[in-house]
Amino acid sequence: MGRAVVVATCALNQWALDFEGNLERIFRSIDIAKSKGARYRLGPELEICGYGCSDHYYESDTLLHSFQVLEKLLQSPATQDIICDVGMPVLHRNVRYNCRVIFLNKKILLIRPKISLANAGNYRELRWFTPWSKARHVEEYFLPRIIQEVTGQETVPFGDAVLATNDTCLGAEICEELWAPNSPHIEMGLDGVEIFTNSSGSHHVLRKAHARVDLVNSATAKNGGIYILANQKGCDGDRLYYDGCAMISMNGETVAQGTQFSLDDVEVLVATLDLEDVRSYRAEISSRNLAASKVSPYPRVKVDFALSCPDDVAVPTCMPIQWRHHSPEEEISLGPACWLWDYLRRSKQAGFLLPLSGGIDSSATACIVYSMCHQVCLAVKNGNADVLADARRIVNDETYIPKDPREFCKRIFTTCYMASENSSQDTCKRAKLLAEQIGSYHINLNIDAAVKAVVGIFSVVTGRTPQFSVCGGSSRESLALQNVQARIRMVLAYLFAQLTLWARGMPGGLLVLGSANVDESLRGYLTKYDCSSADINPIGGISKTDLKNFIQYCLENFQLTALSSIMSAPPTAELEPLVDGQVAQTDEADMGMTYAELSIYGKLRKIAKAGPYSMFCKLINMWKEICTPREVASKVKHFFRMYSVNRHKMTTLTPSYHAENYSPDDNRFDLRPFLYNTSWSWQFRCIDKQVNTL
Structure with a gap:
């Protein structure tokens, strides 16, 4: 009947600019996926060159070597009879994009550029890449000669499109797009896309994993569908640790969970899922179906290939599981x-x-x-x-x-x-x-x-x-x-x-x-x-x-x-x-302060974006049972004096594992001056004025 699809996602310990090692790990993941019967394999964001290349993205060498790796992948018998979805930078009309390159049997099906770039906290993607701003628009991309010689294609589709196979429809998201308020999976799902993919470069922060899992499950809870997430894992040469957690979700429930912390360089998840479960789930959501009747269609790239087998009635499918979070x-x-x-x-x-x-x-x-x-x-x-x-x-x-x-x-x-x-x-x-x-x-x-x-x-x-x-x-x-x-x-x-x-x-x-x-x-x-x-x-x-x-x-x-x-x-x-x-x-x-107080100051300063006056206003309520407004004012002033006097020390801070969102790391996460007017005269005067009215 062609209803049970077999899909694979993975977490790879890629390393920035380690093209040799990255290629080997990609091949291993494809081999494992195929050995388990998968017909589609998804990898992490920018897996060919490694996510953390930073200013090396400016170098033409990074683009060249990425295409050389892609050439090896296209040529290899290992990539035959499975749709491979890999990540790499691509220069299109002299503009650099963070892309997914999706190919099958030595033919590139689609190059899909990232639409929403991560540009907060540790991420600086707008420094190196440009977001694709042409919704539901596809252009011709002229392939480099080394790729043309393998594929026999001169141009391939480049842009915001989806893949239509013989049995289903797939649409890609890239990392940040899942977190965006207008995630592409919303309208793709309304347009009939049944399988959503997300290739991520998402790093570990204490107590963050549940947020990622909840987002993936909620992506299909309202709209139905299958959501496949791949992620980078390990230290790829920087302060960040990418924590895997590859997963597959269907209709709002997790059906496959990868490890969050592991020394395995390659981890592959494979799931067999029934497309009819998606269709029946969607059938009874009338609000979804009304919205779907009005949605603007996505360009479809037709693929003469199926993710399922014709005779699959007796094939067992994956059941929902309970996600286990670490303390x-x-x-x-x-x-x-x-x-x-x-x-x-x-x-x-x-x-x-x-x-x-x-x-x-x-x-x-x-x-x-x-x-x-x-x-x-x-x-x-x-x-x-x-x-x-x-x-x-x-x-x-x-x-x-x-x-x-x-x-x-x-x-x-x-x-x-x-x-x-x-x-x-x-x-x-x-x-x-x-x-x-x-x-x-x-x-x-x-x-x-x-x-x-x-x-x-x-x-x-x-x-x-x-x-x-x-x-x-x-x-x-x-x-x-x-x-x-x-x-x-x-x-x-x-x-x-x-x-x-x-x-x-x-x-x-x-x-x-x-x-x-x-x-x-x-x-x-x-x-x-x-x-x-x-x-x-x-x-x-x-x-x-x-x-x-x-x-x-x-x-x-x-x-x-x-x-x-x-x-x-x-x-x-x-x-x-x-x-x-x-x-x-x-x-x-x-x-002159406790460690418990310091944690509160840190979260208010960085996460809540509070300056001295705003911090005072928040703390007079938080600490109203233990401190007078004047005592709160004194504590806030002391913290900001000490913080600003010592801020210069952050410029020489040892590279540290990033685990907390109020880190003062001056390298790229917490960008502030290191020479302050430590009297904070205007700010402290506002605090004093408020104290006198209370």
């Missing part, structure tokens, strides 16, 4: 761990070095590395040959098989406690115990000699010796002495990262991990070029509150009992002298 603590355990693994294997380094202070932030970073080791051992146990090959190369042992996370951790992870005369025995013991429990190679060292040498140079040159505040020095002297300690630790971290393995008679070097959380970065509570300066930072986009919950999760799930005392200890930088052998300095006292 935020699981997301922190898995997402940054997968990102670290991609960074480690692709940078061809031999492991990580972490300055481990015994506090929550560095301990959380250590736990993420330990989680990564768990994921590697699990992937190898499940037969992932790619992960095994990468692990063997990293440890420089062709016979090695990672089975025990602690043993693997010992090989690739070095932790270092850098004590000073201001460090307590408690933090030293906590760091050592955690290192023992996760299995890292642990180093204890003392930085006092280096600190005294640096301060001594200053004293020789100036004839003055700075003192801490508790010893009679000024705040300037005390801060400078704290910063010297912090910066010495950064210098030593890089020295040991470069030479620790050499000293142990092992090859390679280590990547230095940072451990400043998103709240401290927002407040600027870090020393420029201290241990917050590293190669990468897996927790730089995660709040202190979430990190505390993650520590509790690790305590319970990894049985890391050392975390219990770390959880209960007050956060401290340990840069000022001890008082009676005990730590007198705490982070929240230094900052």
Whole structure:
């Protein structure tokens, strides 16, 4: 009868400009799709060149190599008898578009340019691409000669059209178009399109997955149809981690779910679905049918091919499933761990070095590395040959098989406690115990000699010796002495990262991990070029509150009992002298605000787009039970003073895993000045005026 269609979607760990590797992963996905009987295969956005090429999109080389990869795909017997839908940049009439190239049996059926470009937050697509603005319009695209020689076609359709096969009709969306208020699937569905496809480059943010799933399911809940979503996965060379979650939905319900976090480079979902279920679902929606009778038709590209088989009455079809979401603590355990693994294997380094202070932030970073080791051992146990090959190369042992996370951790992870005369025995013991429990190679060292040498140079040159505040020095002297300690630790971290393995008679070097959380970065509570300066930072986009919950999760799930005392200890930088052998300095006292308050300030500043006055107006209601308006005003002013004084530090912030939408990352996400008038005179005067009226 020709009603059961077999379709495939995938999540691929593509890498920007890795044309060789990207092609290999595309071929693997097509092979898997065909082996499972699929007649249509959808891949992620810009999968041929990798999504994160950024300004490399300006280069003609990127376009050339993308077409060379397309040539290989068209020529290959692997792509025969299956509609392949791949993503790449295309230059049409000297305008660059983000496109889907859909082909079958060495013939290009349609090049479909993206209509709505992502241009907020981490996305800058309008910098490199132009949106296709000609709705339901198709033009001729003249193919490059290398493609003409394969397809025998001089021109192919380019524009906003749909495919009409012998048994159904397919229409494409690209990533952002699903999120747009006027998504193309609405009118395509009214025009009889039964299968919607979406190739995405959607990155992970804590607590975001449900929004994507809800959008996909709602796309077909009102209008009926089959929705297929493909997504990029992994770290493709930047701060973002693309979290897979490929899925297939029908009539508002999920029928196939891919993993969100996985070390598999290629994941393919295949579903068999009954077109008659779509047609009967639509038949009883009278409002939909009335709207459909008035819709303007899409150009249809006729394809002499079917996604179903003639005799398919007995073919079983997929049933709805319940989507299982990860908790935020699981997301922190898995997402940054997968990102670290991609960074480690692709940078061809031999492991990580972490300055481990015994506090929550560095301990959380250590736990993420330990989680990564768990994921590697699990992937190898499940037969992932790619992960095994990468692990063997990293440890420089062709016979090695990672089975025990602690043993693997010992090989690739070095932790270092850098004590000073201001460090307590408690933090030293906590760091050592955690290192023992996760299995890292642990180093204890003392930085006092280096600190005294640096301060001594200053004293020789100036004839003055700075003192801490508790010893009679000024705040300037005390801060400078704290910063010297912090910066010495950064210098030593890089020295040991470069030479620790050499000293142990092992090859390679280590990547230095940072451990400043998103709240401290927002407040600027870090020393420029201290241990917050590293190669990468897996927790730089995660709040202190979430990190505390993650520590509790690790305590319970990894049985890391050392975390219990770390959880209960007050956060401290340990840069000022001890008082009676005990730590007198705490982070929240230094900052003049709590971590809970910082998270609120961050969300209001970035997500709610609140300046000082708007933030004050929102907080007098949020905090009316605990603060007077004058106290709220004082807190808001203090935050904005500290934020603006320290904003310059964001220009040198270590590349961090992006997990939170109030990240202050200055690179491309949070674009603001780094030289402010820190008095905020006009804004604060508005606050004062409002306080006086309350």
